[in-house]
Amino acid sequence: MMGDPRHAQPLRRSTLRLPRPDRAWWKHLGAGVLFLLLLFGGWEALARMGFWPRYLVPAFTDVLRALWGTAQSGGLVAGLAASVMRLVLGYGIGLVLGLGLGLWMGRSRIAESTLGSVALGLQALPSVAWLPLALIWFGLSETAITFVVVMGTVFAIAVATSTAIHQTPHTWERAARNLGARGHALLLHLTLPAALPGIAMGMKQGWSFAWRSLIAAEMVYSTVGLGHLLMFGRELNDLPLVMAVMLVIVAVGLAADRLAFGRLEVAVQRRWGVGRRDAKLPA
Amino acid sequence: MTEPRVELRQVSKTYDTQQGHTLALRDVSLRVMPGEIVTILGPSGCGKSTLLNLVAGFEPPEEGEVLIDGQPVESPAPDRLVMFQEGALFPWLRVHDNVAFGLRMQGVGKAERRAQAMEQLKTVGLEQFSHHLLHELSVGMRQRVALARALVMHPRVLLMDEPFAALDAQTRDGLHATLQELWASAGTTTLFVTHNIREAACLGDRVLVMSPRPGTIVAEREVHAERPRHIEDDPVMQVARSLRQELHAAVEAAA
Numbered sequence: 089m090m091g092d093p094r095h096a097q098p099l100r101r102s103t104l105r106l107p108r109p110d111r112a113w114w115k116h117l118g119a120g121v122l123f124l125l126l127l128f129g130g131w132e133a134l135a136r137m138g139f140w141p142r143y144l145v146p147a148f149t150d151v152l153r154a155l156w157g158t159a160q161s162g163g164l165v166a167g168l169a170a171s172v173m174r175l176v177l178g179y180g181i182g183l184v185l186g187l188g189l190g191l192w193m194g195r196s197r198i199a200e201s202t203l204g205s206v207a208l209g210l211q212a213l214p215s216v217a218w219l220p221l222a223l224i225w226f227g228l229s230e231t232a233i234t235f236v237v238v239m240g241t242v243f244a245i246a247v248a249t250s251t252a253i254h255q256t257p258h259t260w261e262r263a264a265r266n267l268g269a270r271g272h273a274l275l276l277h278l279t280l281p282a283a284l285p286g287i288a289m290g291m292k293q294g295w296s297f298a299w300r301s302l303i304a305a306e307m308v309y310s311t312v313g314l315g316h317l318l319m320f321g322r323e324l325n326d327l328p329l330v331m332a333v334m335l336v337i338v339a340v341g342l343a344a345d346r347l348a349f350g351r352l353e354v355a356v357q358r359r360w361g362v363g364r365r366d367a368k369l370p371a
Numbered sequence: 372m373t374e375p376r377v378e379l380r381q382v383s384k385t386y387d388t389q390q391g392h393t394l395a396l397r398d399v400s401l402r403v404m405p406g407e408i409v410t411i412l413g414p415s416g417c418g419k420s421t422l423l424n425l426v427a428g429f430e431p432p433e434e435g436e437v438l439i440d441g442q443p444v445e446s447p448a449p450d451r452l453v454m455f456q457e458g459a460l461f462p463w464l465r466v467h468d469n470v471a472f473g474l475r476m477q478g479v480g481k482a483e484r485r486a487q488a489m490e491q492l493k494t495v496g497l498e499q500f501s502h503h504l505l506h507e508l509s510v511g512m513r514q515r516v517a518l519a520r521a522l523v524m525h526p527r528v529l530l531m532d533e534p535f536a537a538l539d540a541q542t543r544d545g546l547h548a549t550l551q552e553l554w555a556s557a558g559t560t561t562l563f564v565t566h567n568i569r570e571a572a573c574l575g576d577r578v579l580v581m582s583p584r585p586g587t588i589v590a591e592r593e594v595h596a597e598r599p600r601h602i603e604d605d606p607v608m609q610v611a612r613s614l615r616q617e618l619h620a621a622v623e624a625a626a
Contacts, residue, residue, distance in 0.1 A: 262429060263459040267473035267524070268449045277475070281463040360462045361506025 106355050146328040151335065154328035158317070167317040168336065171302060174313065178234045179298045182241025186294060187287070189242065190249025195279065200250060207243045207250075215240030215297065216304035223309065233305045233313075240301030241294040248290020252283035288356045292349035299341050314340075374441050375402035376560045377426060377528055382435035383585075384421055394585035395421045399435075401579060401588060403528070403562055408554060410563045410575030412614060414622055418586025419564040423530045426562065427453045439527060449473050452521040453530045456537065458513045460505050466516055467492065467501040473524045491523040492516075494556075495549055511542035515549065522553060531563040535570070544602060547573060551599040568618065572610040573602045580614065582621035589624075590617040 128148045135147035142150065158164040189207065192199045218239045222232035256279070264278040280287075306315025314337055321329035384396040395418040403409045413419045424430050425437050428447040437444045439451060452473075460469050467488045468475075474484035492498045495515040505513055514534055521529055535543045551574075553559070565571050571578045572594055580590035592614060596606035 257457075257459070259455050259457060259459040260461065262427075262447070263453070263455065264461075264472070266427060266429075266447045266449065266451075266453055267520070268476035269472075273476055277472070278461070281461070284463065359504065361504060362462070 106351060107358065143325070143327060146331065150328040151331045154326065155332035155335065158329060158332060163317060163320075164333075164336065166312060167314045167333075168340070170312045171306065171314040172340070174230070174233055174237060174306075175298055175302050178237025178302065179241050179295060181234070182238040182294060182298060183245060183291065185238065186242040186245025186290070187249055189246040190287075190290070191253070191275075191279070193246065193250035194253025194283070195275075200254075204250065207246050210239075211243035211247055214304075215301035216308065218301075219305050219308055228309060233302070233310060236305040237298050237302045240297040244294040244297050245287075245290045248293065249283060249287050252286020252290070253279060255286065256282040285353075285356050285360050285362050288349075288353045292345065292353055295344055295349055296341065299337075299344070303337055373405060375438075376405045376407070376440060377401075377403040377562060378436075378438040378441075379422075379425070380436045380438070382422075382425060382432045382437060384418070384425065384430070384433050386421075396425075396432075397585035397587045399586065399588055403560060405560055406558045408561045408563065408574060408576045409579060410565060410571040410577070411579050411581060412565060412568060412571040412618060413581030413586065414583050414618070415566055417581045417583040419566075419581055420532055421586070422581075423453060423532050423562065423564055426528070427451050427530055449477070449524045450527045451530060452524055452526040452528075453532060454514075454517050454521050454534045456533045458510075458517040458534075460513060460517055460520070462505045465501070466497065466503050466505070466508070469505070469516055470519045470523055472520060487523055488519070491519040494522070494553060495519045509542070511538050511546060514538065514546060518546075518550070518553075522557065522559065525557075525559075527560065529559050529561045531561060533565055536565070536567070543570075547602060548599060550574070555598065568614050569602050569607060569611045572614055573600050573604075573607045578610070578614060580617050580621060583625045589621045590614075592617075 132148045135142065135145050135150075139145075146154075155164070189203065193204050193207065194200070215236055218236050219232065222235040226232040226235060260282055261274075261278060264274060269277055302313075303315040303318070306313040307319050308315075310316040314333055318330055318333045318337075321327070321333060379399050379401050382396055382399045383394070386393045386395050399422065401409070411419050411422065421430075425432050426439075426444065428444045428451065444451070461472065464472065467485065470488040470491055471479075471484040474487060479487070489498060489501060492501055495518055497512060497515050497519070500508065500512065505516070508516070517534070535546055538546065547570075554561070563571075563574055565574075575594055578592045578594060579588050580592070581587065582589045592610065594607075594610050596604060596610070600607050
């Protein structure tokens, strides 16, 4: 008379658990590495054939040499450190504000119909467009750049959070209220956990918006940072340096996704049983 | 004479829809005595779920009164628990934490609510699955969890909104058996809504037949067959046959 004991596994206590890397995962990783080797190899060969001048189409090894050079001179480390610090600060502020705003829009009809459309509109504004305003308000300062990063983050997270709350099945809230959840308990034990898969997606998207807007802002105005290093390379007409910095920017973005946000998303999806049931670790 | 556990006095309820006002319930009066199991049988869209929502306190009636032990219903509360068709369990919680949700909201300590949840899970045969996640369970097992989550609160009345409609016949029979065992041991007063004629006859001490649009009670039938009953027992089938005629007459009259 029991249902099917399809999953009679031993008891598990962990809260959020990631899938363990399996054979398929290693295979996936191997294919990725092989592809990159081929890509960089092909690039190297093409550049060395001499169809174009090397200062316009540098070889992959030229780019690596430039990377090594800027790393040794300390320029890369200083730029990377400055950019990551700004990113963490701006994203942190944006996350807190975005969650607050999103919760408010998700739970209040008035906030949704007023702030909701404003947030949606501002989300469509490329956040580097805030830079002139920020420069007038805050002058040529760190605050101006942080402001742009916050603006890039906050609306993405707010809109994702309020959407996730609106999509929560009505019967969940009824069931929770029926079982005695009210006020803060309802927020803490129903609204937030029910919206977490959507919030995790918003956090990931907010992060990539923050990273883009930071680099853009640093390119327009900054004395240090990866965006600044890019423009510095352009002024020297040093294309290998420009490409090296581009590689670093891609690497930081990928690392954040693979090590933090992608993992968070997969862990939440598996726990909640939403999305792809067989959600895999990003390789 | 004892007071009814649940009483509806001339309750009416309309809904605003795009077509204008729709009368969902008209002049519905009913009584459920303590320990009694009443099934409400009606076609889809006859307002049976609306009736449960009123008793649960999710919505107020427009006219008439809804009383629990003589007190008017004002808001949802854990003494009137609904078991939803789709279970409405919380996927971020493990099975035992789902069952303990209501206890947690009442401020019961962790060890105590864990113990009570495990006890209740035993009564539905799921104690081995207490640490599972919901998507690891079958639909039938999930409805058992939902039943445990409601019964662990010892509600004054259990409100069941077509909870077995999505189950295959075999799984549903298993749940009918478990439910009847629990009624025998706990004596929980129950209002059970269904569109399945044989299910209504099998589970109810009394069956109320509702007509569609506007929903109103058109027939009442006591079922005296001995418990535990199976949905294909002869006495159950006999009651179901006469209920079928009454239901058809009600639908015809409404059309």
